[in-house]
Amino acid sequence: MFDGIGRRVVSMWFPRLATDRVLRACPIPGPFALTLTQGTANRIYCLNHEAGKQGLHRGMPVADARAFCPALQSRPADPAGDTRFLRVLRRWATRYCPWVGLEGDDGLVLDITGSAHLFGGEAQMLTDMRQRLSRAGLSARIGLGDTRGAAWALARFGEGLAAPGQGAEALGSLPVAALRLDHDTVTGLLRLGLRTVADLDATARAPLARRFGPGLLMRLDQALGRQPEQISPEPDPPHYGVRMTLPDPIGLQADVMAGAARLLDQLCARLKAQEAGARVLCLTLRRVDQAAQHVELRLARPLRDPARILPLFERGVADVDAGFGIDQLRLEAVQVEPLPVQQLSHVTSGRRDQLEDLISRLGTRIGLDNIQRFLPADSHIPERGFVIAPAAYSEPEGSWVALRPRPLRLFPPEPIAGTGPRPPGRFRWRRMALTTARATGPERITPEWWLEDDAWRSGVRDYWLVETRQGRRLWLFFTPQAPGWFVQGEFA
Known part of the structure; x- marks a missing residue:
């Protein structure tokens, strides 16, 4: 406008x-x-x-x-x-x-x-x-005028109301800064003795345009209504909620799922138009007695595919108490994240979608935060070589790089009897008598001096891969500064 x-x-x-x-x-x-x-x-x-x-x-x-x-x-x-x-x-x-x-x-x-x-x-x-x-x-502070520039000036430099057609008179006594000019332009006008809007309007326009550029006269004309200025209203944010009111109450799970399917089609169409995906959905079922039942669904990844989302509601809908019947269904995307359109190709695989759907299904039972994955971390210390993150809020990124093999199972160091820098020939671990068949090593690992870690303050460790005659493949280490042997992991 x-x-x-x-x-x-x-x-x-x-x-x-x-x-x-x-x-x-x-x-x-x-x-x-x-x-x-x-x-x-x-x-x-x-x-x-x-x-x-x-x-x-x-x-x-x-x-x-x-x-x-x-x-x-x-x-x-x-x-x-x-x-x-x-x-x-x-x-x-x-x-x-x-x-x-x-x-x-x-x-x-x-x-x-x-x-x-x-x-x-x-x-x-x-x-x-x-x-x-x-x-x-x-x-x-509020200003009212015929133009956007006049209203802005009156709000900040002379709060009041300019009568229709009287914008020039209302703005004439205001300083030139009321025209939304930058600091350098205002300073230059003041040096020329042009202090008010009236002084500026009475000055020849050509010299002003040559010295200050066309922006000065544009602001003056916009404030006085000689040049139009657009007023763009801020659009309301998209609302991701749909509802359905039923003429007759329903109570069967199949009927509720059929209604949810129709709502999902409408909601996913809105999400697709905004290139967004739902991360948290809430299905509200209103009963005839005005009580409401809520079924919340948390997804492992943003989705807008009705065929993938609908089956995830089955468990929650099965636990709903319909009472004397449900007469209204409402579906809302409580949390929405960007989901831009992606180019499909002949090498696209559905394995990732299947994994995400599995995480979502398990998350509805035990919670998404309880499904975790291991991610590699940049550290040569065995205990710090990985981090645990929720699978729904992390990506399987990075790569596991180790110059020497690492055990599948890692646990706090457990002391065993042994002397000397080479692995003992016989030792007892977890009430088992073991005999060393083959030992590979050592691999010396030094502490990270910039981190406070009580377990590593004693000094370096020499790690060995020990294969026993009983079939156990253990990860042992020796501490030279305080001679002792420990078991910290077990290979598959």
């Missing part, structure tokens, strides 16, 4: 959005500021009104701020959380008009053309906005 004759635009500016968001959840009396590390310095990111009265300002080093105000309380800033909160405010602002967009990191822009009469007029609408934001604990 574009600004034009008869258009009315509101600009909401939240000068203390970050601190207001934090203080709403946990009020803190006195001066308060949020800090953010920029480069090598920790600076003030946002501050409340009390801190501002102490002479503090944004961008000020925290050390200097504490020198000016010893009572200052601070917390680390969360810019991502502030962005999410601003998007929540955008959804709230749609109660005034359907066209609401973001204005930078701390503002909103609303096209209220044709909707002000629903609130009794423009003045009453602005009053309602201020009252609701004030009750919510948010500091806001």
Whole structure:
């Protein structure tokens, strides 16, 4: 949409959005500021009104701020959380008009053309906005004008309402910075003696364009309505939820699965359109007595294939108590992850899909976190040569590289009787009398000095592969600094 004759635009500016968001959840009396590390310095990111009265300002080093105000309380800033909160405010602002967009990191822009009469007029609408934001604990400045630029200027430099067609008069006394210009351009205009919008508008345009470029005049014309400016509303995030209301209650498992299949087809079509896949699904079954039964399904990988997802619901649906019948089914993708389209080829194998489906099936019984896999780690210490990760949240990546063979079973070192640097000919281990038939080694492994590990502080270890006449193939090591023999693993 574009600004034009008869258009009315509101600009909401939240000068203390970050601190207001934090203080709403946990009020803190006195001066308060949020800090953010920029480069090598920790600076003030946002501050409340009390801190501002102490002479503090944004961008000020925290050390200097504490020198000016010893009572200052601070917390680390969360810019991502502030962005999410601003998007929540955008959804709230749609109660005034359907066209609401973001204005930078701390503002909103609303096209209220044709909707002000629903609130009794423009003045009453602005009053309602201020009252609701004030009750919510948010500091806001609001401007209303014929153009987006005029509303932005009035919100930040002269909060108020510009009557229709009176934008030039309302903006004339405002500083040139109200035209959304960069710092260097504002400084150059001030050096020329052009301090207000009226001064700038009365100056010859050609010299200004040659010196400052076309951007300056474009901002001036946009604010005064001589050039259109687009207002793009922020689209609502996609909703991955479908429902089905039944004319007659159902209670059989086959009927519930048939309804879930129809819902899955609709939901997966939405997921495919957004190139996304469901990771967590929730099937809600509402009974005629208004009680609800929930069947949650956690998947090992993002999916949008109904044929693969539907059988995984069978176990949960079988445990549902239908009561006197189910009259509504609702299916929602609670957690969604990107799943871009992939090129298929003649070498594509379905083995990975089968493994993921197996993990999902087992996960519905014992939990996905309890299905784990071993992944290689970059360490020559036997105990640190691998990590254990949940199979559903990790990829089988890396490769197992060892210059010498490693045992299939590894356990804490168990001492055995033996003397000398070579493996003993006879020894007892786990109440078994064993005789050495063949010994291969030694392989000396040194500790990783940069890690704190009590088991390896004693020094180096000399490992041997010992094959016994009884059929056992053991991994033994000898500690030269404190002579002793230990068994730490067993080969297959």
